[in-house]
Amino acid sequence: VKKKPLVVVTRKLPDSIETRMRELFDARINLDDTPMSTEQLAEAARTADVLVPTVTDHISADIVNQPDCKLRLIANFGNGVDNIDVQAAHARGITVTNTPKVLTEDTADMTMALILAVPRRMIEGASILTEGKPWAGWSPTWMLGHRIGGKRLGIIGMGRIGQAVARRARAFGLQIHYHNRRPVAPVIAEELGATYWESLDQMLARxxxxxxxxxxTPATYHLLSARRLKLIRKDAYIVNTARGEVTDEDTLIKLIEGGEIAGAGLDVYEHEPAVNPKLVRLAKAGKVTLMPHMGSATIEGRVEMGEKVIINIRTFLDAHKPPDRVLPSML
Ligand code: 8YV
Structure with a gap:
């Protein structure tokens, strides 16, 4: 019998996915579900044919450049590949894949939820009751937030998720603006009623x-730099369900503390899983809404992500191009 390929999976996955992986591969799944150490990852790279990491595993150049690295495929369980040095893997002839599309709608839902929750003070309001604070009853001037409809939404990054956010936001009466490396196809811009801003600076200010x-990516690290964050209006809100590294988090915090930005809805952080205690203070003051990286956290989504990982591994092992290959040129 042919030996099954050794597939190391760094975190616990949905049961149905684990079962299927065990049928198909010699699957070694890290069942204690805590992130593997750098040494454990390095060892996995020396013994496994395929590694299935997640956002919590940093697959560095050091790992793939070990002289006895055996890996042939890194099949990321996740859309973002910023946890992997794709360039280094590619240079070593290691294929990298991700799990796009299946988490687009869930992430857009979370984004839309934060777009609603922050200006409408939803978490602040809910906590009044759940924390048993006194409530004197309805009042015409109490707990007022800001209307969503008619406001201008500026989307940074008009890929699949950005477009799914735009579709939802349009239904809520927001005006859609976006900044992207290049404009989307006219037919999509028309469907979304979206206005393109070549200049991120100009869009931010409005x-x-x-x-x-x-x-x-290296190009979007601190894209919302201190200088750019200062262009944002005093009464504006920021929502981030992408990656914390895209914003200069310390400056964002300072601007919200100083009343220079109205508030934020964050699902991601610059030093995950650490959350800056100042953000927690701002959350308690009702200025920010914080979620613990839950954008794609649906049972359906995580099963579909797992199915994608399996398809990528199988097509690769069958000597075909896996559908979700990530090349350095795509980043
Ligand atoms: C995933 C994500 O849960 O897919 C992504 O890029 O940010 C998350 O929604 C996580 O990355 C899994 O590795």
Missing amino acids: MDIISVNCPH
Whole structure:
């Protein structure tokens, strides 16, 4: 019998996915579900044919450049590949794949939820009741937020997720603006009623709500730099469901603390899983809404991500091009 390929999976996955992986491969799954150490990852790269990491595993150049690295495929369980040195892997002849499309709608839902939650003070309001704070009853002037309809939404990154956010936001009456490396196809811009801003600076200065929906790459690291964050209006909000590294988090915090930006809805952080205690203070003051990286956290989505990982591994092992190959030129 042919030996099954050794597939190391760094985190616990949905049961149905684990079962299928065990049928198909010699699957070694890290069942204690805590992130593997750098040494464990390095060892996995020396013994496994395929590695299935997640956002919590940093697959560095050091790992793939080990002289006895055996890996042939890194099949990321996740859309963003900023946890992997794709360039280094590619140079070593290691294929990298991701799980696009299946988490687009879930992530856009979370984004839209934050776009609604922050200006409408939803978490602040809910916590009044759940924390048992006194409530004197309805009042005409109490807990007022800001209307969503009619406001300008500026989307940074108009890929699949950005477009799915635009579709939702349009249904809520927001005006859609976006910045992207290049404009989307006219037919899509028309469907979304979206206005393109070649200059991110100019767009930032004019938006009521800004949504970060671009990947984290060397080119987008601190795209929302201190200088750019200062262009944002005092009464504007920022939502980030992409990656914390895209914004200069310390400056964002300072600007919100100083009343220079109205507030933020964050699902991602610059030093995950660490959350800056100042953000927690701002959350308690009702200025920000914080989610623990849950954009794609649906049962359906995680199963579909797992199915994609399996398809990528199988096509690769069958000596075909896996459908979700990530090349350095795509980043
Ligand atoms: C995933 C994500 O849950 O896919 C992504 O890029 O940010 C998350 O939604 C996580 O990355 C899995 O590795």
